[in-house]
Amino acid sequence: MKKLWSLSLIAFSLAVLALSLSPRAARAADAESEKLASLGKALRYTLKTTGPVAAIDTGGAAILVKAPLPTVRKIxxxxxxxxxxxxxxxQSRVLTKRKGTSEVYLQVPILNGAAHIWTVADMSPPTKDGADEVISGRHKRGNVADFRARWRLRAVDEHHTILKLELFVAPKLPFPPSVVTTQLVKAADKAVTAVRNRAQSEVPPGAGATTAAATDVPPGAAASASAAASAGAAPAARGDEQRSVTAAPAVLPASVADLPPADDTSVRRDKDVARR
Structure with a gap:
C-alpha cells in the first residue's frame, strides 16, 4: 500500500511538472502577452525621460507579434x-557599420511635409537585458538637440514575440513638451505595428497553428493595425508650434561628412519656408 501511494505521488508530481512546462501554461502565466493579445493592437505608453532628465516624456508602444524573435530582430x-x-x-540609410554598431541616417517629415527632422544615430547590436533583447540608438548629429530610440524584443514562445519601441526626440525649437510626447507615442505605435505586419507576412502559413489561442491576436487586429499604420502624417501643431526645425539634406548623404551643419541660420531659413 505504501509503495502504491509513493508511485501515485510520483505520477501526480510528474503530471504537474509537465503541465507547468507546457507552452500553454507558460503563455497563460505571461500576463503581458495575454494583455497585448486581447488588445489586438499596439499598447501606447509614456516614460519619464532620464539619463539626462528632460521635460519631454519618452513615447512608447508595445505589441504582440505572431512571429519568432529572430524574424522580428531581422526586420x-x-x-x-x-x-x-x-x-x-x-529616408533611412546605413552609413557605416563597425563591430556590430550601425551608424544610421534617419529623416522624418513634420508639419505635413513642410519640413523634416533628421538625425545620424548609432544603433547598438542586440544585447541581453533580463528576458529582453535591447537595441539602442543614440544621437550623434542632426537638426535636433537629442534623439534616443530603444527597441525591446522578448520571446513569449517559439512562435510569438513581444516588441516594444521607446522614442525620445528633443527639438531645438521650443515646442511644448506635451505636443512632442504625443507625436512620439504615435510614431512608436506606427513603427511597432509596421514591424508586426511585416514579420507576420514573412511567417509561412500554418506556422505556430497549434499554439494556444491565449496569445492569438483577435480577428480584427490586422485591420486595426493596418488602419493605424496608414493613418498618415501627424497633424500640424498650432500657434508657436507652426515652426520648423532645420530642413533635411535635399540629397541623401553618402557619409556623415556630407551632412549639413544644424546652425541657427539654417533654422531661421526653414522657419521662413514654413511660413510661406
Whole structure:
C-alpha cells in the first residue's frame, strides 16, 4: 500500500511538472502577452525621460507579434529599409557599420511635409537585458538637440514575440513638451505595428497553428493595425508650434561628412519656408 501511494505521488508530481512546462501554461502565466493579445493592437505608453532628465516624456508602444524573435530582430535591424515600411520615416540609410554598431541616417517629415527632422544615430547590436533583447540608438548629429530610440524584443514562445519601441526626440525649437510626447507615442505605435505586419507576412502559413489561442491576436487586429499604420502624417501643431526645425539634406548623404551643419541660420531659413 505504501509503495502504491509513493508511485501515485510520483505520477501526480510528474503530471504537474509537465503541465507547468507546457507552452500553454507558460503563455497563460505571461500576463503581458495575454494583455497585448486581447488588445489586438499596439499598447501606447509614456516614460519619464532620464539619463539626462528632460521635460519631454519618452513615447512608447508595445505589441504582440505572431512571429519568432529572430524574424522580428531581422526586420528591426534592417535600418536601411525603414523608409519602405515604417510610416514615420521617409529616408533611412546605413552609413557605416563597425563591430556590430550601425551608424544610421534617419529623416522624418513634420508639419505635413513642410519640413523634416533628421538625425545620424548609432544603433547598438542586440544585447541581453533580463528576458529582453535591447537595441539602442543614440544621437550623434542632426537638426535636433537629442534623439534616443530603444527597441525591446522578448520571446513569449517559439512562435510569438513581444516588441516594444521607446522614442525620445528633443527639438531645438521650443515646442511644448506635451505636443512632442504625443507625436512620439504615435510614431512608436506606427513603427511597432509596421514591424508586426511585416514579420507576420514573412511567417509561412500554418506556422505556430497549434499554439494556444491565449496569445492569438483577435480577428480584427490586422485591420486595426493596418488602419493605424496608414493613418498618415501627424497633424500640424498650432500657434508657436507652426515652426520648423532645420530642413533635411535635399540629397541623401553618402557619409556623415556630407551632412549639413544644424546652425541657427539654417533654422531661421526653414522657419521662413514654413511660413510661406
Amino acid at each position: 528591426v535591424t534592417s535600418y536601411g529599409n525603414y523608409k519602405t515600411f515604417i510610416g514615420p520615416f521617409d
